[in-house]
Amino acid sequence: MPKKLLLFPFGGNAKEAILSLLAINSIKQEWDIAGFIDDNRSVHGKDYNGIKVLGGRDVLEKHPDAFVLAVPGSPKGYLKRKAIIEGLSIEKSRFATIIHPSVVVAPDAIIGYNTLLMPHVVVSCTVRVGNHCIVLPNTVIAHDSIVNDYCCIGSNVSVSGSVSIGRECYIGSGVKIRESIQIGERTLVGLGSNVISDIENDAVAVGNPARVIRRDNS
Helix, strand or coil, X not given: CXXXXXXXXXXXXXXXXXXXXXXXXXXXXXXXXXXXXXXXXXXXXXXXXXXXXXECCHHHHHCCCCEEEECCCCCCCHHHHHHHHHCCCCCHHHECCEECCCCEECCCCEECCCCEECCCCEECCCCEECCXXXXXXXXXXXXXXXXXXXXXXXXXXXECCCCEECCCCEECCCCEECCCCEECCCCEECCCCEECCCECCCCEEECCCCEEEECCCC
């Protein structure tokens, strides 16, 4: 029997998650997409691809059997992701993990809960991707790397071997990260940047090579 799923919020990441869900269901009917939930009342009743916004967080109580994929996040709001997701106040067992069928995951890789891996992502050997993460299409995470909780990684990102990305980071699309780099917590790396040296916590870094242009990004 398919598992009921609620998507939160009614934004780009949740809409794109539907592509992965449809691909999964085309192989085996695993998910019954019940609808979106969103704190913004102005979008209640709207729909995407026939899937409606059912209401706000009260919907979680009306559907206690439903799993949840909570995927807020943008370059402007990534530092709020942790608080927003925690604000749902649901048990971790209710969170779904959605992996597009085209994703390559090594047998010894670890993928956390409430994590979305979009089409053609590669998660190589001994990689760990934490809880509440989003990885957009065509990104490669090479051997022995760690992506910690609450991270968003854009499309076409190349993470070389033995890289560590701290909690609550946002890695923009097209970024390339050299091997053995350490990226601190709550850091944003701007799109297209090449990271060849470590970046501290609470930084915004851009460019080729990436340089910190702002600190104390809290």
